Amino acid sequence: MTDSSPNETAATGGRRWIQVNPPVFFVSAVLILAFAAAAALFPRRIGSLFDTLQAGIVRDFGWFYILSVAFFLIFVIFLMLSRYGDVKLGPDDSEPEYSYLSWLAMLFSAGMGIGLLFFGVAEPIQHYALPPVGQGRTIDAARQAMVLTFFHWGLHAWAIYIVVGLALAYFAFRRGLPLTLRSSLFPLIGKHIHGPAGHAIDIFAVLGTMFGVATSLGFGVLQVNAGFAHLFGLPVNPQVQIILIAVITGMATLSAGTGLDKGVKRLSELNIILAIALLLFVLAVGSTVFLLEAYVQNIGTYLGEVVQRTFRMYAYEPNAWLGKWTLFYWGWWISWSPFVGMFIARISRGRTIREFVGSVLLVPVLFTFLWMTVFGNTAIRLDLGGVAPIVQTVADNLPVALFEVLEQLPLSTIASGLATMLVITFFVTSADSGALVIDMITSGAAPNPPVWQRIFWAVCAGLVAAVLLLAGGLQALQTAALASALPFAVVMLLMCYGLLRALQTESEGSAIDLSIAADTPPEVSLSWQQRLSSITSFYKQSDIAAFLGGPGHTALAAVAAQLHESGLAPALTESDGRLDLDVPHGDRGTFRYTIRARSFLAPNFAWAESKAGNPDTRHYRAMAYSSEGDQQHDVTGYTQEQLINDLLNRYARFRHARRMP
Numbered sequence: 001m002t003d004s005s006p007n008e009t010a011a012t013g014g015r016r017w018i019q020v021n022p023p024v025f026f027v028s029a030v031l032i033l034a035f036a037a038a039a040a041l042f043p044r045r046i047g048s049l050f051d052t053l054q055a056g057i058v059r060d061f062g063w064f065y066i067l068s069v070a071f072f073l074i075f076v077i078f079l080m081l082s083r084y085g086d087v088k089l090g091p092d093d094s095e096p097e098y099s100y101l102s103w104l105a106m107l108f109s110a111g112m113g114i115g116l117l118f119f120g121v122a123e124p125i126q127h128y129a130l131p132p133v134g135q136g137r138t139i140d141a142a143r144q145a146m147v148l149t150f151f152h153w154g155l156h157a158w159a160i161y162i163v164v165g166l167a168l169a170y171f172a173f174r175r176g177l178p179l180t181l182r183s184s185l186f187p188l189i190g191k192h193i194h195g196p197a198g199h200a201i202d203i204f205a206v207l208g209t210m211f212g213v214a215t216s217l218g219f220g221v222l223q224v225n226a227g228f229a230h231l232f233g234l235p236v237n238p239q240v241q242i243i244l245i246a247v248i249t250g251m252a253t254l255s256a257g258t259g260l261d262k263g264v265k266r267l268s269e270l271n272i273i274l275a276i277a278l279l280l281f282v283l284a285v286g287s288t289v290f291l292l293e294a295y296v297q298n299i300g301t302y303l304g305e306v307v308q309r310t311f312r313m314y315a316y317e318p319n320a321w322l323g324k325w326t327l328f329y330w331g332w333w334i335s336w337s338p339f340v341g342m343f344i345a346r347i348s349r350g351r352t353i354r355e356f357v358g359s360v361l362l363v364p365v366l367f368t369f370l371w372m373t374v375f376g377n378t379a380i381r382l383d384l385g386g387v388a389p390i391v392q393t394v395a396d397n398l399p400v401a402l403f404e405v406l407e408q409l410p411l412s413t414i415a416s417g418l419a420t421m422l423v424i425t426f427f428v429t430s431a432d433s434g435a436l437v438i439d440m441i442t443s444g445a446a447p448n449p450p451v452w453q454r455i456f457w458a459v460c461a462g463l464v465a466a467v468l469l470l471a472g473g474l475q476a477l478q479t480a481a482l483a484s485a486l487p488f489a490v491v492m493l494l495m496c497y498g499l500l501r502a503l504q505t506e507s508e509g510s511a512i513d514l515s516i517a518a519d520t521p522p523e524v525s526l527s528w529q530q531r532l533s534s535i536t537s538f539y540k541q542s543d544i545a546a547f548l549g550g551p552g553h554t555a556l557a558a559v560a561a562q563l564h565e566s567g568l569a570p571a572l573t574e575s576d577g578r579l580d581l582d583v584p585h586g587d588r589g590t591f592r593y594t595i596r597a598r599s600f601l602a603p604n605f606a607w608a609e610s611k612a613g614n615p616d617t618r619h620y621r622a623m624a625y626s627s628e629g630d631q632q633h634d635v636t637g638y639t640q641e642q643l644i645n646d647l648l649n650r651y652a653r654f655r656h657a658r659r660m661p
Contacts, residue, residue, distance in 0.1 A: 020449075029456075032207070035467075039467035053483050057483060069330045073310070076162045079357060086353070086354065087174070089352070094349060103348070118219040132314065146301075148309075154368070159361065160337050162360050165360070168183065168184060179342065181342070187501045206441055208335040208337075209336070209434060210438065220426060222399040224420060251428050252435070252462070253435075279370065291378065294373050327482060332482070335484045337492065342440060375405065378405055537637075541599070544621065552595050569583075581593045594625055595624045627654070
């Protein structure tokens with residue numbers, strides 16, 4: 001009856017120094033370190049290989065990227081507007097773990113922070129100077145430059161993140177599967193998610209995440225180097241950039257050691273404060289009215305052209321612009337999607353699908369549009385008016401563009417220092433969050449893996465960013481993102497189908513096993529006297545507390561003791577008005593059975609029985625549910641034997657769904 005997964009073995013023997021899913025961890029680590037070694041030893045050959053690879057992907061698979069990303073946006077909007085929007089990412093009574101502000105700050109910082117600093121000025125200026133069609137450095141080119149920038153950073157990007165994040169959160173929190181990429185394909189391949197096919201999916205996710213994060217870190221260190229050069233005269237060269245990567249990655253490892261609630265959360269909140277401060281400063285000291293007018297007009301123009309832009313391939317007017325810009329961005333966002341998707345899934349338990357999609361799709365997008373308008377339109381206005389040669393600056397040294405714009409504003413030194421600090425904190429957050437996500441994938445979603453594993457992946461991210469810069473700079477960063485995204489785009493399409501298939505079973509109340517016709521375990525039999533008593537009785541909070549501390553605790557403790565004798569590592573926890581029994585099964589997930597006190601408004605006929613003058617209009621029940629996504633059911637008045645049978649029915653369903661002996 002025992003399982004032999006590595007995580008479970010570690011749990012039975014106490015806290016081990018390593019908790020990994022061996023095929024995923026070691027294969028991913030070997031591939032990443034082998035690539036880093038090859039790029040460090042043969043940078044020119046790797047750079048030439050990158051050039052050939054990018055040209056082939058753009059030529060042969062550009063249409064696939066365009067169609068896939070269009071489908072992702074249509075799919076998430078459909079889910080938000082459909083009846084599935086009311087489904088919670090967790091049990092029906094689950095509540096969000098984080099406040100709305102903290103939640104948005106964390107997902108935003110993990111999503112696009114460094115990119116906004118790097119491309120906020122550089123991209124609009126480049127589209128303005130060299131548009132895909134038409135003459136550059138004109139009013140029309142300026143207008144189209146902002147639309148193109150919005151297109152690359154708008155709804156499509158966050159729709160990609162939503163597909164992965166939503167699938168992971170749904171299957172992990174509502175269906176009880178591990179928080180790993182393979183879980184989202186359970187409706188399609190069933191038990192095979194625990195075999196070689198599942199390992200391959202997770203390895204693709206690790207590689208995509210690593211190269212996506214490394215791409216952002218590469219952009220970030222170029223920006224930091226430019227900032228230090230502007231402020232302190234520090235040289236701009238690969239040697240300095242490698243040192244900066246090492247120092248800032250060291251900071252990320254310190255943050256990684258503090259965990260999600262301390263390190264990532266606090267840095268994310270600091271990021272959003274610094275970003276808003278810099279944004280408001282430029283908006284206030286710049287052409288405020290013009291920027292606000294441009295913001296409104298840019299949004300309107302973007303919405304008017306979004307459909308046409310979505311499917312535009314420049315088939316009748318071929319040029320290299322599509323591969324350099326749109327396809328690079330789609331590849332970058334897809335390669336980031338395992339990272340950002342898993343991260344926002346991890347922090348989104350308890351939210352509905354409609355809330356998840358609506359918030360993630362709109363709130364960061366509107367902020368991003370404001371950012372791009374403030375910095376992009378300010379740069380274009382400076383160049384159009386002849387105040388500063390921003391176009392030439394971007395052509396000569398792209399990372400310096402932001403600081404060239406800030407130089408034209410009051411208090412430029414302070415603003416440049418704030419921007420540099422912001423890039424550093426975004427760098428640390430990205431490396432920290434990326435390491436956390438990769439550790440979750442490679443450990444099989446172990447609840448508390450050793451800290452050194454997360455530190456190892458943070459160091460790997462910095463190492464890959466360094467060798468990519470040595471192997472070809474910006475071109476290598478773009479190719480790494482584009483190439484790593486290609487296989488995962490196929491996985492994402494399968495995830496959409498699996499998620500839709502699972503959601504279609506919500507109204508049918510089916511169990512987690514979506515691929516087979518599993519027999520539903522029998523419900524607990526109650527005597528007619530128990531049923532009548534449950535219907536007519538109204539319990540006080542103290543009555544339910546006594547029930548949880550008596551039959552409830554005794555029943556769960558008895559099952560936990562028996563499971564422990566079978567070689568498992570159950571954990572029984574008791575908090576105020578709640579009992580939880582967790583049974584970990586490594587990469588197959590953790591079974592949880594919960595009994596909690598819940599209050600209800602008493603019906604009118606019960607008020608007359610309350611004490612005169614001070615009616616108590618609430619009564620309490622003991623409600624039970626499991627990680628299998630079943631609805632809460634009333635277990636008030638159950639005997640110890642009946643509670644054990646109810647628990648075992650749910651546990652048998654858990655094991656049967658995962659094909660466990």
